[in-house]
Amino acid sequence: SERYNARDSEPRWQRQWDQKAIFASKNDDPRPKYYVLEMFPYPSGRIHIGHVRNYTLGDVLARFMRAKGFNVLHPMGWDAFGLPAENAAIERKVAPKAWTYDNIAAMKKQLQSIGLSLDWSREFATCDPSYYKHQQKMFLDMLRAGLAEREKRKLNWDPVDMTVLANEQVIDGRGWRSGAVVEQREMSQWVFKITKYSQELLDALEGLDRWPDKVRLMQRNWIGRSEGLLIRFALDQATTPAGESELKIFTTRPDTLFGAKFMAISADHPLAQAAAAKNPKLAEFIAEIKKIGTAQEIIDTAEKQGFDTGIRAVHPFDPSWKLPVYVANFVLMEYGTGAIFGCPAHDQRDLDFVNKYALGNTPVVCPEGQDPKSFVITDTAYDGEGRMINSRFLDGMSIEQAKEDVAKRLENEMRGNAPVGERQVNFRLRDWGISRQRYWGCPIPIIHCPTCDVVPVPDDQLPVTLPEDVSFDKPGNALDHHPTWKHVSCPKCGGKAQRETDTMDTFVDSSWYFARFTDPWNANAPTTPAVANRMLPIDQYIGGVEHAILHLLYSRFFTRAMKATGHVNMSEPFAGMFTQGMVVHETYQKADGSWVQPAEVKIEVGGNGRRAVLMATGEDVTVGPIEKMSKSKKNTVDPDDIIETYGADVARWFMLSDSPPDRDVIWSDERVQGASRFVQRLWRLVNESAELAKAAPAARPAAFGADALALRKAAHGALDKVSSGIERLHFNVCLAHIREFTNALAEVLGQETTKTGTPTPDVAWSVKEAAIILVQLFAPMMPHLAEECWVVLGQQGLISEASWPQIERDLLIEDTVTLVVQVNGKKRGEVTVATAAQNPEIEAAVLALDAVKLALDGKPVRKVIIVPKRIVNVVG
Numbered sequence: 001s002e003r004y005n006a007r008d009s010e011p012r013w014q015r016q017w018d019q020k021a022i023f024a025s026k027n028d029d030p031r032p033k034y035y036v037l038e039m040f041p042y043p044s045g046r047i048h049i050g051h052v053r054n055y056t057l058g059d060v061l062a063r064f065m066r067a068k069g070f071n072v073l074h075p076m077g078w079d080a081f082g083l084p085a086e087n088a089a090i091e092r093k094v095a096p097k098a099w100t101y102d103n104i105a106a107m108k109k110q111l112q113s114i115g116l117s118l119d120w121s122r123e124f125a126t127c128d129p130s131y132y133k134h135q136q137k138m139f140l141d142m143l144r145a146g147l148a149e150r151e152k153r154k155l156n157w158d159p160v161d162m163t164v165l166a167n168e169q170v171i172d173g174r175g176w177r178s179g180a181v182v183e184q185r186e187m188s189q190w191v192f193k194i195t196k197y198s199q200e201l202l203d204a205l206e207g208l209d210r211w212p213d214k215v216r217l218m219q220r221n222w223i224g225r226s227e228g229l230l231i232r233f234a235l236d237q238a239t240t241p242a243g244e245s246e247l248k249i250f251t252t253r254p255d256t257l258f259g260a261k262f263m264a265i266s267a268d269h270p271l272a273q274a275a276a277a278k279n280p281k282l283a284e285f286i287a288e289i290k291k292i293g294t295a296q297e298i299i300d301t302a303e304k305q306g307f308d309t310g311i312r313a314v315h316p317f318d319p320s321w322k323l324p325v326y327v328a329n330f331v332l333m334e335y336g337t338g339a340i341f342g343c344p345a346h347d348q349r350d351l352d353f354v355n356k357y358a359l360g361n362t363p364v365v366c367p368e369g370q371d372p373k374s375f376v377i378t379d380t381a382y383d384g385e386g387r388m389i390n391s392r393f394l395d396g397m398s399i400e401q402a403k404e405d406v407a408k409r410l411e412n413e414m415r416g417n418a419p420v421g422e423r424q425v426n427f428r429l430r431d432w433g434i435s436r437q438r439y440w441g442c443p444i445p446i447i448h449c450p451t452c453d454v455v456p457v458p459d460d461q462l463p464v465t466l467p468e469d470v471s472f473d474k475p476g477n478a479l480d481h482h483p484t485w486k487h488v489s490c491p492k493c494g495g496k497a498q499r500e501t502d503t504m505d506t507f508v509d510s511s512w513y514f515a516r517f518t519d520p521w522n523a524n525a526p527t528t529p530a531v532a533n534r535m536l537p538i539d540q541y542i543g544g545v546e547h548a549i550l551h552l553l554y555s556r557f558f559t560r561a562m563k564a565t566g567h568v569n570m571s572e573p574f575a576g577m578f579t580q581g582m583v584v585h586e587t588y589q590k591a592d593g594s595w596v597q598p599a600e601v602k603i604e605v606g607g608n609g610r611r612a613v614l615m616a617t618g619e620d621v622t623v624g625p626i627e628k629m630s631k632s633k634k635n636t637v638d639p640d641d642i643i644e645t646y647g648a649d650v651a652r653w654f655m656l657s658d659s660p661p662d663r664d665v666i667w668s669d670e671r672v673q674g675a676s677r678f679v680q681r682l683w684r685l686v687n688e689s690a691e692l693a694k695a696a697p698a699a700r701p702a703a704f705g706a707d708a709l710a711l712r713k714a715a716h717g718a719l720d721k722v723s724s725g726i727e728r729l730h731f732n733v734c735l736a737h738i739r740e741f742t743n744a745l746a747e748v749l750g751q752e753t754t755k756t757g758t759p760t761p762d763v764a765w766s767v768k769e770a771a772i773i774l775v776q777l778f779a780p781m782m783p784h785l786a787e788e789c790w791v792v793l794g795q796q797g798l799i800s801e802a803s804w805p806q807i808e809r810d811l812l813i814e815d816t817v818t819l820v821v822q823v824n825g826k827k828r829g830e831v832t833v834a835t836a837a838q839n840p841e842i843e844a845a846v847l848a849l850d851a852v853k854l855a856l857d858g859k860p861v862r863k864v865i866i867v868p869k870r871i872v873n874v875v876g
């Protein structure tokens, strides 16, 4: 037979699938549903190889579940708002809308060339007014439900992108996109009240047992629940500005109160402001530290600095003990009360601080086994377990006991008419600020009226659409600069008013798109609840771990907000979550340090190992470390090139085979070529099988000889392992089983061709069965090749529409053999293993026997001698 020609075959099958719309899921389909979704792409212009991996993983699962008889929902859309469209407008003078939709068209073509089983009938882009109209409606619903609010707060301002960023978008004190150092500005903005769900979002993580543990842990840390005590410290009146009498702090370590050396307050704390009013030096210091900002990341890395306000606080357990109150750059106004007491012996920041200002330290927790008299702290704070020391009535207690004791005492001590101490739970999670001073986003449907203040746009006037005649010749928000768009009359009083010109954070767009996919045709509401409630939650969501906090947490919140406002009836959108690894590649560098693309490099493997040369000139290039594909290091491969050269099936197979899906996969041309050879091998074997199968009887033979039975066992064994492997997304393992089974079939075909005469009916029938199963097993991974093979095997219809083969369980019972087990030559028992079991497996089974452990009596095993099919002797 001829070589398999992917270039001819792939587009042909793609057209057929498309024409028959076989991947379109119907909302009235009575079969059980299965919703598989990969994170939708941002239409940057081109698909990258990471997308190919992401969508292939989901596609294997989608095709498999469809064959298993589920009503599979596997949609695709575009996360289409965001800054790059505006940057393109500025740099290339193309309108953001045109740029975005052009990119979508180009990328859709690319996606189609991968052969994904997507339901394109549900496609939308988040920048379609028919999508964001509903987002605006939900914003208004949330406003009415108290889940959206206008709030004045200090915000992260990105001076390059000229926009506010959420805390999550500030990485190491810099804007996640621009890389500019983020400044703090006080502004009014819209927030979603995610903190109303802090506890619930935390608790519900427990139930997400099909999520990676690391993702749940990241979310737990981000929500950051801590239990502690609020303590009201009295202020020494002689030292305190008029009107101030106490300082409220939050601590998670009230047990360390007797190790306190100082108090510290945020630069934004009212007491700091009051003290600065009378102290110009302090005012100057405050202005100085405010410059570096108060984002957590900056504070963690900046040098600790403080300024003594002169104010003295009184220790709650000793009226004669006065503590200096500093303004310090590491105390955040946004957390707790914006004030702390510092215990340097047991907190590293506090220790760095006292070491700088020579305030000393007293350890109050002594580790077990350490002599308290010799226990001193110098540069490293001790935050471990131990017994209380130097702490009067707490001495000898454990940390937990001391915390409880302090809490009880201070709760019961009244000053004025309030207790001095109060237990409190704090969360790190802040409300989600969604206002962005950008044009290319979903307009916030609000009108500002000088008389009526904030007025929602009436529901029947939605959507508030973006104007298209915008110019980007000034920095800042093009929507704000538009000559007419924002000028409207107030819906309430009819007077002159202005539209809100901020647009929503694009993370809002991606917080509910999965719900919209369940009924994107509903023009009147964001969802059709009956449909959404049937199709959600998503059974398997697949995406990059970089979204483990932001997107997944926002979506979990938004689903709860949609539940509260009647759009869905569940809280958790993603029942199963899978985070895929990256596609990485070697880097290549010329002698002058410049980077070269893999496509320009030829790898030569010879006597002195691997050598890389530049194809154009033959000069040597240095092979650098394997890294995430990036434009800067040029170590990218272009999906179009790969598909053009090898076909989509090869790319899909390679990416599935080489690494577990949650790990990084190293792109390697050598190994891609290996996948390509495997495709040809499968093609040959299927053709040979079809030839041989001509001798097969129509009816299943009544009995099978040994050869036929062995092949059938291999086929059903592979079917069993691949089926359960796909369900667990262990794709690389599945592929290994497919290869193994391919070898078994090849062996039978090889034997048969050396024989003369026609094959026996049982063998011919079994070869046909095996070939059909083989093709069905690789169909989810290489759907085009599978369709072509399906025809060769004379099967009806499309394989993409065929049911998954039935496993014959009685063929799965493996042949076994029983071996005598000896320890140092003496029989101690027997072990039964599969006939095919390899030595390491047998050894493990033997060493696990109680009788063997007993006979060895703790002595190490020196050697295990295995006489095949007879005896295992353990030498100890």
Ligand code: ANZ
Pocket: 225, 226, 250, 251, 252, 253, 254, 256, 330, 331, 332, 333, 334, 335, 336, 337, 338, 339, 340, 341, 342, 343, 345, 346, 347, 426
């Ligand atoms: C005294 C103390 C002693 C503390 C000690 C820690 C160790 P988590 O667990 O993250 O909630 N803190 C409180 N408010 C703060 C603020 N606004 N800015 C900076 N730090 C603040 O952390 C709670 C601890 O962080 C609190 O407990 C407080 O320091 C500090 F050996 O109080 B601790």
Ligand code: ZN
Pocket: 449, 450, 451, 452, 453, 490, 491, 492, 493, 494, 495, 497
């Ligand atoms: Zn008005």
